[in-house]
Amino acid sequence: MFLLNELLFFSPLVVYAFFRVGKLVPKGVWRVVWAAGFLLLLLGFPAAESLSHRGADGWQRTAMIVGYDSWPLLLYLVLTVIVVDLAVGAARLLRLLSKERVRSPRFRAVRLSLDLVLPVLVVLVGIWNFHDLRIKTYSIEIPRKSSALSELKIAFASDFHLGDGTRAGFMDEFVAKVNALEPDVVLIGGDVLEGDRREEELDRFEAQFRRLRARFGVFAVPGNHERYAGGRADFFAKAGIRLLRDEAVRVGDAFTLAGRNDQRSRDRTPAAALLGGTADDLPVILLDHRPTDLENVSRTIADIQLSGHTHHGQLFPINLITNDRYELSWGYKKKNRTHVFVTSGVQLWGPMVRTAGRSEILFLRVALRGPAEIQSPHCTAFVLQGRGALFLAKNLDGPVGDGLILINKRGVAKEAFGAGAAPLRWTSRHGSVTFNQFGREFPLGGLNEAGLAVEELSGPADYPAADGRPGLNELQWIQYQLDTAASVKDVLASDEDVRVSRLLFDLHYLVADRKGNVAVVEFVGGKRAAVTGGFLAIPVLSDNGYAESVRTLGLYAGFGGERRGSNGPESSERFVRAATFLHEFESLGQSPVVDDAFVALNAVKQDDTQWSIAYNLPRRLVFFKTRARRRYRIIGLDRLDFSCGTPALMLPVDTEDSWDLSGRFSGYDPDRNRLLLEFVFARLADLGELRPPPSAEFIRTMAAYPDSCRCK
Numbered sequence: 229m230f231l232l233n234e235l236l237f238f239s240p241l242v243v244y245a246f247f248r249v250g251k252l253v254p255k256g257v258w259r260v261v262w263a264a265g266f267l268l269l270l271l272g273f274p275a276a277e278s279l280s281h282r283g284a285d286g287w288q289r290t291a292m293i294v295g296y297d298s299w300p301l302l303l304y305l306v307l308t309v310i311v312v313d314l315a316v317g318a319a320r321l322l323r324l325l326s327k328e329r330v331r332s333p334r335f336r337a338v339r340l341s342l343d344l345v346l347p348v349l350v351v352l353v354g355i356w357n358f359h360d361l362r363i364k365t366y367s368i369e370i371p372r373k374s375s376a377l378s379e380l381k382i383a384f385a386s387d388f389h390l391g392d393g394t395r396a397g398f399m400d401e402f403v404a405k406v407n408a409l410e411p412d413v414v415l416i417g418g419d420v421l422e423g424d425r426r427e428e429e430l431d432r433f434e435a436q437f438r439r440l441r442a443r444f445g446v447f448a449v450p451g452n453h454e455r456y457a458g459g460r461a462d463f464f465a466k467a468g469i470r471l472l473r474d475e476a477v478r479v480g481d482a483f484t485l486a487g488r489n490d491q492r493s494r495d496r497t498p499a500a501a502l503l504g505g506t507a508d509d510l511p512v513i514l515l516d517h518r519p520t521d522l523e524n525v526s527r528t529i530a531d532i533q534l535s536g537h538t539h540h541g542q543l544f545p546i547n548l549i550t551n552d553r554y555e556l557s558w559g560y561k562k563k564n565r566t567h568v569f570v571t572s573g574v575q576l577w578g579p580m581v582r583t584a585g586r587s588e589i590l591f592l593r594v595a596l597r598g599p600a601e602i603q604s605p606h607c608t609a610f611v612l613q614g615r616g617a618l619f620l621a622k623n624l625d626g627p628v629g630d631g632l633i634l635i636n637k638r639g640v641a642k643e644a645f646g647a648g649a650a651p652l653r654w655t656s657r658h659g660s661v662t663f664n665q666f667g668r669e670f671p672l673g674g675l676n677e678a679g680l681a682v683e684e685l686s687g688p689a690d691y692p693a694a695d696g697r698p699g700l701n702e703l704q705w706i707q708y709q710l711d712t713a714a715s716v717k718d719v720l721a722s723d724e725d726v727r728v729s730r731l732l733f734d735l736h737y738l739v740a741d742r743k744g745n746v747a748v749v750e751f752v753g754g755k756r757a758a759v760t761g762g763f764l765a766i767p768v769l770s771d772n773g774y775a776e777s778v779r780t781l782g783l784y785a786g787f788g789g790e791r792r793g794s795n796g797p798e799s800s801e802r803f804v805r806a807a808t809f810l811h812e813f814e815s816l817g818q819s820p821v822v823d824d825a826f827v828a829l830n831a832v833k834q835d836d837t838q839w840s841i842a843y844n845l846p847r848r849l850v851f852f853k854t855r856a857r858r859r860y861r862i863i864g865l866d867r868l869d870f871s872c873g874t875p876a877l878m879l880p881v882d883t884e885d886s887w888d889l890s891g892r893f894s895g896y897d898p899d900r901n902r903l904l905l906e907f908v909f910a911r912l913a914d915l916g917e918l919r920p921p922p923s924a925e926f927i928r929t930m931a932a933y934p935d936s937c938r939c940k
Contacts, residue, residue, distance in 0.1 A: 239306075241306050241310065242270075242302070242306055244306075244309070244310075245305055245306040245309040245310070246266050248309050248313065248343075249262065249266075249305075249309060249340065249343050249344070250262055250263070252336050252339055252340040252343065253340065268298070269298045269301060269302045269305070270302070271295075272294065272295035272296070272297075272298025272299065272302075273295060273296065273298060273299045273578075275291070275292075275295045276291075276292045276293075276294075276295030276296040276298075276578075293580060296578050296579040296580065297351060297355070297579050297580060297581055299578065299579050300350075300351050300354060300543050300579050300581040300583070301347055301348070301351050303543060304346070304347035304350045304351060305343070305344075305347040307347075307545075308342065308343055308346045308347050309343050312339060312342050312343060316330060316339070350583060351581055353583070354543070354581035354582050354583040355580060355581055357582045357583065357586060357587070358575075358576060358580050358581055358582040358587055359395070359580075359587070360586070360587060361398075361401060361402065361405065361574060361587045361588070361589065362586055362587065362588050362589070363405060363409070363588070363589050363591050364571075364588045364589070364590050364591065364794075364796075365590075365591045365592075365593065365798075366560060366569065366590065366591070366592050366593070366796060366797070366798060367592075367593045367595070367798045367799075367800075368532075368567050368592065368593075368594055368595070368797075369594070369595045369596075369597055370511050370531040370532065370567065370594060370595075370596060370597070371511065371531070371596070371597055372511070372596035372597050373508070373509050373510055373511060374481070374509045374510060375481065375482055375483060375510050375511055375596050376480075376481045376482060377412075377482050377483070377596050378595070378596055379593065379594065379595055379596060380412050380413070380482065380483060380511070380592075380594040380596060381409065381410065381411045381412045381413075381591070381592070381593055381594070382411060382412065382413055382414075382415060382513075382534075382590075382591070382592040382594060383406045383409050383411035383413075383414045383415070383442070383589060383590070383591055384414075384415045384416075384417065384534045384569065384571065384589070384590040384591075384592065385402070385406070385414075385415075385416055385417070385571070385573075385574045385589050385590070386416065386417030386418060386419065386451070386517070386534075386535070386536025386537070386571050386573050386574070387417070387418070387419045387451070387536045387537065387539060387571075387572075387573030387574060387575060387576070387577075388416075388419065388420045388421075388422075388573075388574055388575050389419055389420075389421075389422040389573075389575050389576060389577045390420060390421050390422055390429075390433055390575075391421070391422035394575065395580075398575070399432075399433065399436040399437075400436065402436075402574060402589070403436055403437075403439045403440055405589055406440055406589060407439070407440065407441050409589075409591050411442050411443075411591070412442060412443045412444055412482075413442050413443065413444040413445065413446075413447065413479070413485075414440050414442045414445075414446040414447070415446075415447055415448070415485075415513075415515055415534055416446065416447070416448035416449075416469065417448070417449060417451070417515060417516075417517055417534060417535060417536035417537075417571065418448065418449050418450050418451025418452075418490065418517035418536060418537070419451035419452065419517065419536065419537065419573075419577075420448065420451070420463075420464075421433075421463065422577065430463060433463075433467065434463065434466045434467040434468075437467035437468060437469060438467060438468040440468070444479050444480065444482065445468075445470065445479075446468055446469045446470070447469065447470050447471075447472060447477075447485055447487065447515070448464060448469045448470070448471050448472070448487070448515070449471070449472050449473070449487040449488060449489070449490075449515040449516065449517055450471065450473065450489060450490055450493075450517065451490055451517040451536070451537060452490050452491075452492055452517065452518075452537070471487075472485070472486070472487025472488075472515060473487065473489050474487070474488055474489050474495075474496065474497040474502055475487060475502075476502060476503065476505075476506045476512075478507075478510065481510070482510070483510050483511045483512070483513055484506055484507070484510045484511070484512045484513070485512075485513050485515070486502055486503060486506065486512065486513070486514045486515070486530070487514075487515040487516075488502065488514070488515065488516040488517075490517050490518065491516075491517070491518045491520055491521070498524070499514075499521055499524045499525045499528055499530075500524060500527070500528055503528040503529055503530060504528075506529065508529045511531045511532075511594075511596060512528075512529050512530050512531050512532075513530070513531065513532045513533075513534070514528075514530040514532065514533045514534070515533075515534055515535075516533060516534075516535050517535060517536060517537050518535060518536075518537040518538075519533070519535035519537070519538065519554055519555065519556050519557075519568065519570045520554065522555050522556065522563050522566075522568055523555075523563075525563075525566055525568075526563040526564035526565065526566045526568075527564065528566075530565075530566050531565065531566065531567065532566065532567045532568075532569070532592070532594070533566055533567070533568045533569070534569050534571075534590070535568070535569070535570045535571075536570065536571050536572075536573050538550045538554055538557045538558060538570060538572065539572055539573050539576055539577070539582075539584075539585060540557050540558035540570075540572040540584050540585030541557065541584045541585070542572075542576055542579070542581075542582055542583075542584060542585065543579075543581065543582075543583050543584055544583045544584045546584065547584035547585065554570070556568055556570045557570065558570050558571070558572050558585050559795070560796065560797055560835075561835035561836075562627070562797075562834075562835060562836050563835075564627065565627070565914070569590055569592070571588055571590050572584075572585030572586060572587075572588060573585075573587065573588075574587055574588065574589060575587065606625045606626060606685075606686055606770075606771050606797075606799070606834075607622055607623055607624050607625055607626075607683075607684075607685040607686065607770070607771070608622065608623050608625070608685075608768075608769075608770045608802045608803070608806055608829075608832040609621065609622035609623075609683045609685055609738045609768070609769050609770075610622075610738075610767055610768040610769070610806045610807075610809075610810060610828065611738070611740050611746045611767035611768075612810060612813065612820045612824060612825050612828060613744055613820065614813070614814065614817070614818060614819050614820055615817075615818070615819035616819065616846065617819045617820050617821070617844075617846070618740070618742065618744055618820075618844070618845045618846055619820060619822065619824075619825040619842050619843060619844055619845070620681040620683065620738065620740045620842075620843045620845060621825040621826075621828065621829050621840070621841065621842040621843070622673060622683045622685075622738075622829075622839075622840075622841050623829050623832055623833060623834070623837045623839070623840050623841075624663075624672065624837070624838050624839040624840075624841075625834045625836050625837045625838065626836060626838060627836060627911065627912070628665065628838065628908050628911050628912065629838035629839070629854060629855050629856070629881070629882065630665065630880075630881070630882070630904060630907060630908060631663055631664055631665045631672075631839070631880075631881040631882075631904070632663075632664045632665075632667075632668070632878050632879070632880060632881065632900070632901070632904060633661065633662070633663055633664075633863070633878065633879045633880075633881055633889075633893075634661070634662050634664055634668055634671070634876070634877070634878050634896070635659070635660075635661060635868055635870070635876065635877040635878070635893055636656065636659060636660045636661070636662060636669075636674075636707065636710070636711070636870075636876075637656065637659055637870050637871065637872045637874070637876060637939070638656050638657055638658055638659045638677075638711075638870050638871070638872060639655065639656060639657075639871070639872035639939055639940055640655065640656045640711075640872055640937050640938065640939055640940065641653070641654075641655045641937065641938055641939070641940040642654055642655070642656070642669070642711070642936075642937045643936065644698070644699060644700035644701065644704055644708075645669070645670075645700075645701060645704060645731075645930065645933045646701050646729075646731045646930075647698070647699035647700050647701060647729060648694070648699060648729065650694070650696075650697075650698050650699060651698060651699060651700065652698035652699060652700045652708070652726055653698070654708060654711065654712060655711075655940050656711035656712065657711065657712055658676040658677050658678050658680075658710065658711060658712070658713075658714065658870075659676065659677045659865075659868065659870020660674050660675060660676035660677065660707075660710040660711070660870075661674055661675055661676075661850055661863055661865060661868070662674030662706070662707065662710065663839065663841065663852075663881065664904075665904070665908050666703060666732070666905060666908065666930070667901050667902075667904060667905045667930055667931055667933070667934070668876075668878070668896065668901050668933075668934040669704065669707055669933060669934050669937060670701075670703040670704060670707070670930070671703065671706050671707055671710075672684055672703070672706070673706060673841070674706065674707075674710050675710075675843045675845070675848065675850055675865065676710040676711075676713075676714075676865075677848060677865050677868075677870060678713075678714035678715070678741075678742070679714075679741055679742025679743075679845045679846065679848055680709070680710065680713055680714060680715060680716070680718075680719070680739070680740075680741045680742070680845075681739070681740050681741075681843040681845055682706045682709050682710060682719070682737060682738075682739050683706075683737065683738050683739075683841075684702070684703070684706060684733075684735045684736070684737050685735065685736055685737070685738065685769050685770065685771060686733065686734065686735065686771045687734060687735060687736035687750065687769075687771055687772065687773060688734060688736070688750070688752075688772075688773050689702070689730070689733075689734035689735055689736060689750065689751045690751050690752060690753055690754050691727075691728050691729055691730050691751050691754070692727050692728065692729075692751065692754050692755060692756070693754055694727070694729075695727060697724075697725065697726060697727040698725070698726065698727065699726075699727045699728070699729045700726065700727075700728065700729070701728070701729060701730070701731035701732070702728055702729075702730060702731060702732070702733055702734075702735045703731065703732070703733070703735075705726070705728050705737075706737070708722075708726065709722070709739070714741070715741045715743065715745060716739055716740065716741050716745040716746065716747045716760065717745065719739050719747065719749070720747060720749075720758050720760070723756045723758075728751065728756075736748065736749060736750040736751070736769065736773070736774070737749040737750075737769075738767075738769045740767075740845060741845065742845040742846045742848075745760070746760065746764055746767045747759065747760035747764065748760070748764060748769055748774045750773060750774060752773075759774055759775075765778075766778060766781065766807050766810070767810070768803055768806045768807050768810065769803075770799040770800070770802045770803040770806075771799035772799045772800060772803070777799070777800065777803045780800045780803070780804075781800075781803060781804055781807055784804050784808075786808060786811060787804075787807070787811075793805055793808065797834050797835075802832040802834075805831045805832050806828060806831065806832050809827075809828045809831050810828070813828075822842055822844065822851050822860070825842035825851075826840060826842060826851075826853070826860065829842070837855065838854065838855050839852060839853070839854055839855075839881065840852065840853045840854075840860075842860075848864070848865040848866060849862060849863070849864055849865070850862065850863040850864075850865070852881075854881055854882050856882055857882065857884075857886075859886065861883075861885070861886060861887060861888070861889050862887060862888050862889065862890070863888075863889050863890050864888070864890045867890040867891065868890060872939035872940070873939065875895045875896065876895070876896035876934075877893035877894065877895060877896060878893060878894065878895070878896050878897065878900070878901075879892060879893045879894065896934075898931070898932070898934070898935070901931055901934065902927075902928070902931035902932075905927050905930060905931045906927055906931075909921055909922055909927055
């Protein structure tokens with residue numbers, strides 16, 4: 229911000245804006261007023277800096293706040309003048325405005341009003357945004373390991389910059405909002421104090437922090453402004469906050485918390501060294517003021533990193549610079565096994581204006597999964613249809629993007645894998661194309677030649693107990709339906725003859741056929757529960773149960789509620805965004821094309837989206853993109869030979885071939901199938917997604933299973 233202040237202060241654009249507006253101001257005393265006002269804008273920021281370091285009360289505090297706010301006012305004055313001049317110049321080139329019109333007194337008055345009024349309006353909105361302290365909630369899952377908890381509630385705040393400019397009542401509001409969340413722990417990401425604080429101010433801030441209530445207490449790390457600011461060295465201790473400086477502490481039997489010194493500290497310990505000596509028997513949370521070491525942190529045992537510092541640039545367009553400088557300037561992303569959160573802060577340094585980001589407290593609801601649980605990738609799927617066109621589309625979100633596309637033949641006899649004493653036996657009646665990460669015959673989804681598509685998603689599942697029906701596992705259920713069913717009706721009827729048992733994951737499914745029938749298939753209370761027909765008003769599925777997702781949707785604008793959606797990674801947010809897209813598209817009355825499906829998939833895309841797939845059911849076409857190859861490829865089922873007498877075929881998901889892949893498949897390679905399984909299981913285990921990992925013998929048996937499937 230200091231550098232940007234100097235760049236703006238000495239920029240030729242400032243001189244340009246001064247003279248351009250000056251020419252629009254009427255001659256005489258008004259130009260003198262303009263020159264004096266512009267000079268005050270230039271001097272406001274350095275004057276505010278001087279007052280902030282000396283301590284300011286009363287009129288001096290007001291002068292300091294106005295002086296700081298003159299910086300964004302000057303910034304937006306310059307930007308407005310440039311944008312208006314460019315717009316007028318473009319209109320002149322296109323002959324939409326004549327020279328006489330531009331020079332007319334009325335046009336000049338309108339132009340002057342825009343130049344002066346728009347910056348003021350932008351700054352006023354920014355002041356409101358700064359003072360509007362909000363709660364941003366995230367829900368994530370991490371391995372429980374040996375923690376005694378099943379859920380951990382974290383309140384995280386950073387960048388308080390408490391000083392003379394802090395408004396009366398801010399700390400009271402902050403404490404009340406945090407305590408209302410009833411967090412298990414409160415974490416603070418640094419930059420608490422600003423400038424040289426007087427003793428009575430420190431006493432007041434300490435007393436307010438001591439009012440925070442959390443089961444495991446309040447912890448903090450230092451920021452860069454802790455080095456700049458004066459004040460008592462024992463501030464944090466007297467405020468009831470434990471300050472972590474390159475140390476890791478075990479918080480009961482619940483979690484491990486590590487805190488780093490600021491990046492500019494000379495003796496800062498590397499992340500690998502700090503966490504290398506920490507036991508991996510509890511979830512690990514890392515506090516780091518700046519989000520600048522994400523690659524190294526993602527290679528450690530850290531499950532969560534919380535950071536601040538960036539303010540997300542504070543002012544547009546400075547956020548474009550922070551977006552470029554930091555891997556994550558604001559928000560959430562998952563990097564390898566580590567969930568990373570960066571807040572834009574509860575307050576700001578300098579100007580009390582925020583036109584990028586928002587003033588926020590992060591509230592994390594962290595579900596701790598049991599050590600024997602395996603979590604499948606998070607996904608979003610939906611059905612988009614209208615005027616005879618029909619697509620089932622899905623994003624695969626998760627840490628692994630490797631996989632195979634397989635052509636599965638008709639007339640193949642199979643026996644279910646890992647189904648116990650009564651495995652299901654069947655012979656495939658339809659050929660299909662499937663996307664597989666766990667080896668051949670264990671797909672994540674696919675489309676068969678009858679125009680039936682089935683896709684799995686991570687979700688709550690209470691599979692049936694053994695009851696006399698032959699069984700098969702949750703992934704082979706997909707292959708079985710693609711092998712034997714031609715419609716949603718066939719899928720639902722199969723429940724009488726088939727029992728699903730858990731091999732690896734808790735799943736639920738979205739199923740659609742070429743006639744436009746759609747169903748959500750879940751397992752609730754040990755029984756299959758299907759939602760279809762008129763009961764399936766919203767053909768969307770994410771990671772929460774369908775009924776829960778629909779109830780949550782009713783809280784959002786457009787569906788009976790007032791809540792606004794966001795770009796968050798949570799299942800409910802993705803469900804809302806997909807449902808909103810479908811609702812808006814339906815209102816247009818148009819026939820969807822494949823680009824519409826990918827636009828909707830992009831609306832629910834996450835940082836770890838690996839595949840985006842769209843099945844055109846009536847035409848039996850598969851379109852897909854991958855993380856590395858963003859132009860979609862196509863597979864036409866009508867061009868494939870599904871007869872059992874021809875060799876089984878496969879293709880890597882991330883193949884370099886482009887456009888039509890229908891004729892690009894090669895023969896099935898058992899070694900490649902085994903290597904895929906070994907890699908995916910090892911990768912998930914390394915990232916803490918798989919506890920305990922399957923044995924080498926289990927993986928070999930699963931990889932060899934396709935050898936038992938033979939033409940009948």
